[in-house]
Amino acid sequence: MVEARTVLSCHDLTVGYGKRLVLDRVSLNFAAATWHAVVGPNGCGKSTLLRALAGLHHASAGSISLCDRPLSAWPRRARARRLAWLAQHAGVTDLTGAEVVRLGRLAHGGWLAGRQTDDDAAIRRAMMATGSWDWAERRLSSVSGGERQRIYLARALAVEAPVLLLDEPTTHLDPPHQEDVVRLLREQAHGCEVCVVSAIHDLSLALAADRLIVVGRRALIGHGTVREALAGGWLSAAFETPIDVVDYKGTHLWRPALDP
Amino acid sequence: MSAPRDAANGMAVWLICCLVLTLLLTAGSLVIGTSSIETSWHWLVVPDEQSAVVLWRIRLPRTVGAWCVGALLGLCGATAQGLFRNPLAEPYLLGTASGAAFGVALSLVAVDSTIGELAWAGRLGLTGAACLGAVAATTLTIALSRGVLQTTSLLLAGIVVASVLGAATSLILLTKPEIFRAMQTFLLGSTAFLGWSSVALLATVLGICLVPALVWSRGLDALTLGEDTARSLGLSLPTLRLALLGMMSLGTATTVGQVGVVMFVGLMAPHVVRETLSVNHRQLLIAAPLCGGALLQAADLICRWIIRPAELPVGAVTACVGGTYLVLLLWRRNRDA
Numbered sequence: 001m002v003e004a005r006t007v008l009s010c011h012d013l014t015v016g017y018g019k020r021l022v023l024d025r026v027s028l029n030f031a032a033a034t035w036h037a038v039v040g041p042n043g044c045g046k047s048t049l050l051r052a053l054a055g056l057h058h059a060s061a062g063s064i065s066l067c068d069r070p071l072s073a074w075p076r077r078a079r080a081r082r083l084a085w086l087a088q089h090a091g092v093t094d095l096t097g098a099e100v101v102r103l104g105r106l107a108h109g110g111w112l113a114g115r116q117t118d119d120d121a122a123i124r125r126a127m128m129a130t131g132s133w134d135w136a137e138r139r140l141s142s143v144s145g146g147e148r149q150r151i152y153l154a155r156a157l158a159v160e161a162p163v164l165l166l167d168e169p170t171t172h173l174d175p176p177h178q179e180d181v182v183r184l185l186r187e188q189a190h191g192c193e194v195c196v197v198s199a200i201h202d203l204s205l206a207l208a209a210d211r212l213i214v215v216g217r218r219a220l221i222g223h224g225t226v227r228e229a230l231a232g233g234w235l236s237a238a239f240e241t242p243i244d245v246v247d248y249k250g251t252h253l254w255r256p257a258l259d260p
Numbered sequence: 261m262s263a264p265r266d267a268a269n270g271m272a273v274w275l276i277c278c279l280v281l282t283l284l285l286t287a288g289s290l291v292i293g294t295s296s297i298e299t300s301w302h303w304l305v306v307p308d309e310q311s312a313v314v315l316w317r318i319r320l321p322r323t324v325g326a327w328c329v330g331a332l333l334g335l336c337g338a339t340a341q342g343l344f345r346n347p348l349a350e351p352y353l354l355g356t357a358s359g360a361a362f363g364v365a366l367s368l369v370a371v372d373s374t375i376g377e378l379a380w381a382g383r384l385g386l387t388g389a390a391c392l393g394a395v396a397a398t399t400l401t402i403a404l405s406r407g408v409l410q411t412t413s414l415l416l417a418g419i420v421v422a423s424v425l426g427a428a429t430s431l432i433l434l435t436k437p438e439i440f441r442a443m444q445t446f447l448l449g450s451t452a453f454l455g456w457s458s459v460a461l462l463a464t465v466l467g468i469c470l471v472p473a474l475v476w477s478r479g480l481d482a483l484t485l486g487e488d489t490a491r492s493l494g495l496s497l498p499t500l501r502l503a504l505l506g507m508m509s510l511g512t513a514t515t516v517g518q519v520g521v522v523m524f525v526g527l528m529a530p531h532v533v534r535e536t537l538s539v540n541h542r543q544l545l546i547a548a549p550l551c552g553g554a555l556l557q558a559a560d561l562i563c564r565w566i567i568r569p570a571e572l573p574v575g576a577v578t579a580c581v582g583g584t585y586l587v588l589l590l591w592r593r594n595r596d597a
Contacts, residue, residue, distance in 0.1 A: 056488045080494030087492075091345065093484035099540055103482050107494040139538060152485075 004031035007195045008053060008083075008163050013062035015045070015052045022048045025062065026220045028213065032162060035189040035196040036223075037209035040238045044215045046199035047088055050165050053197065054085045066163065080107035084159035088167040088199075090152050097143070097151045098136040101127055104158030126157035129184055131177070145172035153181065157188070164188060166198040170205060182208050203235070203254035207245065214238045226252055271547070274537050278550045282327065285557040289323040290315060292565050317455070325454030326560040326574075327553035328462035329515045330525050332469065334552020336511040337526030338533075338544050339473055342480035343504050344411055351512040351526035354414070354505065355397035355421030360516035362425045363393020364446050365432040368439040386446070387517040394513035397421050402505065411487075414501075449522040449575025451560050458518050465514040466549070472503045477542040480504075522575045524582025525552050525559075531589060555581075 008030040015023045022045040030036055038046045051057035053064060055071050064071040067082060074082070084104070093100065104126070105119045127133040132150040135143050140151065149172045156164060169185070170178040182205055188194040189210065197213075200206040207226055214221040214234040222234040229235060230252070235243040244255045293314065336351035344353070352358075367389035401421045405413035433440055479500045482490040491497060515522065529552035533544055556574070559581060563572040 051488065054488075054492055056491055076496060077494035080492060083492070085489065085492035087486055087488050090485045090489055093481075094534070094538060095481055095484065095540055096538075099481065100485065103478070103485065103493060106478060106482065155485075 004033045004193075006030065007032045008064075008066055008197070010053060010064045011062055013049075013052060013064065014060050015048055015057060016060055017048075023052070023215075024219060027062075028220070028223055030163070030195050030197055032195045033189055033193040034211060035185050035198070035209045036211045036213055037206040038197065038199040038213045038215060039201075039203060039206045039235070040215035040221075041217070041240070044217055044238070046215055047167050049213075049215065050085075050167050050197065050199055054083060054165050055079065056085070077107045080161075081159065082161050083163045083165065084156045084161040086152060086156040086164075086166040086169055088171065090148075092148070093140050095140055096137050097127070097132060097140065097154075098123060100140055100151055101132075101136075101154045101158045104155040107159065122158050122160055123154075126154040127151075129157060129187075130154040131180060146174060146177060149173055150177070153184075162194060164194050164196045164198075166196065168201060169198055170200065170202060178202065178205060185209075203243070203245075204252075207252035207254065216240075270537060271539070271543055274533075274547065275550065278547070278554060282550070282554045282557065285554060285561060286323050286327070289326075289557060289561050289564075290319050292561060292568075293319055321456045321459050322451055322454045322560070323557060325459045325462055325518070326451045326556045328459060328466055329451070329454075329519050329522065330529070330556025331549035331553035332462065332466050332511045332515050333522065333526035333556070334529030334548040334550070335466070335469055335473060335545060336508045337528075337552070338530040338541075338548035339480070339504050339508055340526070341530050342483065342541050342544070343501065343508075344415060345483060346415075347531070348527070350524075351508060351515075352422070352521070352523075354401045354418040354509065355425060356394040356509060356512040357516060357521045358422040358425035358429070359393040359395070359397020359400075360390040360513065361393070361443070361447060361521065362429045362432075363389035363391075363396070365429045365439065365443060366393075368442055369432060369436050390446070390517040390520075391513045393425075394516050395509055397425060398505065398509040398513075414505075445573065446520040447575070448573030449520040449578070451519050451556075451574050452571070454518060462514060462518060465510060469507045469511045470545075470549075472507045473545045474542060476500050476504055477540070477545050480541040520575065522556065523579045524586075525555050525578050528552075528578075528582045528585055529555055531586070535589070 006029045009028060011027045012025045013023060013027070014021070014025055026049065038049060040046055048057060052059050055064070066074060066079065071079070101123045102119065105122060109119065124133070127136060130150040130153045132147065132154050135147055135151060140148055143151070149169070153166070153169055156166065166185075170181050173181060185196050185198060186208070189196045198209075206212065209226070211223065211225055212229040212234070213223045214229055214237075216238040221238045222229060222232055224232075230245055235245070242257065244257055245252050246255050333351055337349075340349040340351055340353055341347055343349070364386050367386055401414065401417045404417035404420065433443060479490065479495050482493050482495055483500075487497060530544060530548045532551050532555070533539060533547040537543070537547065539547060556578065559577040560574050563574045563577045566572060
């Protein structure tokens with residue numbers, strides 16, 4: 001099997017807020033055609049890691065590379081075409097679903113350019129993929145939280161970037177739609193050869209990823225396949241409590257340790 | 261998808277209604293005034309020599325000028341609300357009104373002052389002093405917030421600058437009570453002194469301000485999703501803020517310099533548009549100036565008509581109408597919630 005090429009990487013990345021250090025000298029490589037799930041306890045720095053990788057949070061030390069070039073060396077719009085970002089919390093706007101998704105195409109045409117010929121097709125593809133096409137003409141302020149999340153996800157997909165950074169893409173979604181998102185992320189990684197990096201709270205969903213990035217408090221516990229993570233006890237180490245993962249018909253599921 | 265066509269039709273109908281209203285208000289403004297000449301539609305069609313002077317030299321420039329001021333305030337208000345992502349943002353947020361008032365107060369003191377150091381302020385004239393004060397206040401606000409990187413810092417700095425300059429103006433008024441009456445005219449706003457030169461200036465500035473507003477309208481759309489998302493889309497927030505703050509500063513400084521402080525139009529016009537139409541920023545930045553222009557024309561008409569032959573300060577009318585409208589809006593939202 002040919003190993004997928006690295007499209008995003010960080011070396012000795014150190015990030016914090018003021019004097020508070022959140023990530024200390026983290027080095028990671030993210031391959032194309034792979035879904036990487038970032039897991040860890042609340043406040044461990046999952047979102048901070050994603051924001052730093054997206055160039056949205058200043059790193060106090062270390063370097064980030066996107067497609068073999070330092071992240072900071074990319075012109076803004078060229079970078080925006082190669083790296084799509086989904087925030088954990090996005091603003092609620094009066095724009096329609098289609099207008100929000102169209103924003104994902106801005107870096108392709110520029111702020112002054114009119115509608116590009118392939119924009120409509122990309123918008124339709126993204127909205128169909130996330131099942132949000134029915135709300136294309138509805139105001140975002142008038143749809144539910146779950147519907148809104150799918151529109152936001154479509155906005156990130158519409159960029160059609162080789163790297164997708166998603167901070168909690170399954171927020172507000174009911175279980176069937178969470179499942180749809182997991183299927184979508186796999187399809188993006190394996191079908192479209194996109195490098196998908198997503199922070200995810202639900203451990204069972206995260207265990208469906210190709211690789212896990214397990215972050216503990218301040219330190220990276222490990223980056224590897226699910227099997228490596230389970231064999232190494234990375235999850236228990238990160239959450240500082242025993243994490244019980246069961247194999248159900250080939251699918252790894254987290255079993256909460258509740259009293260019978 | 262038929263919805264985009266419906267939305268486009270809705271916008272077209274709205275624009276036509278607004279233009280018709282503007283034309284009616286313009287016609288009304290031409291026949292209603294404080295002069296003793298006959299007020300009738302016939303006079304408008306076949307004016308005599310004296311009436312023609314009143315029509316062409318006083319009422320028409322005043323009416324067109326009032327529309328331009330309202331349009332500029334509507335444009336700046338819509339821009340401020342998009343830029344600060346706050347529906348209560350208005351054009352005077354960065355301390356422009358207080359800066360202009362301070363500049364005018366200084367200028368009035370300087371006119372008959374024996375203080376040599378203030379002679380330059382007197383030579384500026386009231387319009388120049390107001391513009392200079394407004395631009396200086398905006399610059400001070402940006403300097404205090406250490407640039408344009410943080411929206412919250414800008415808002416707080418704007419409040420601080422407005423408060424301090426407001427206090428300084430009050431102190432000047434306290435020590436020089438003889439300028440109080442002139443200051444009052446300025447602080448309450450008046451369209452009475454608008455001539456064709458003012459109209460030319462206001463129209464030029466409106467045209468200049470529309471350019472960055474429309475260019476960055478999609479940036480404002482992106483900003484509604486949050487600063488991180490906007491930046492991830494390739495938007496340079498410092499450039500956007502500088503361009504739009506500069507535009508707002510120019511627009512408000514010009515209006516304040518020409519007619520004084522006219523409250524609520526910049527706040528109200530975008531709200532009226534949003535309440536009657538679902539719009540993105542590009543549409544809002546076209547509709548809000550049209551709405552603002554009509555609003556100020558209506559206010560100007562009311563202030564000339566209500567206590568004829570005397571007239572009310574236009575700022576007092578806009579404050580009453582705008583305040584009432586916003587209370588109604590609040591009441592309706594509370595009821596719907």
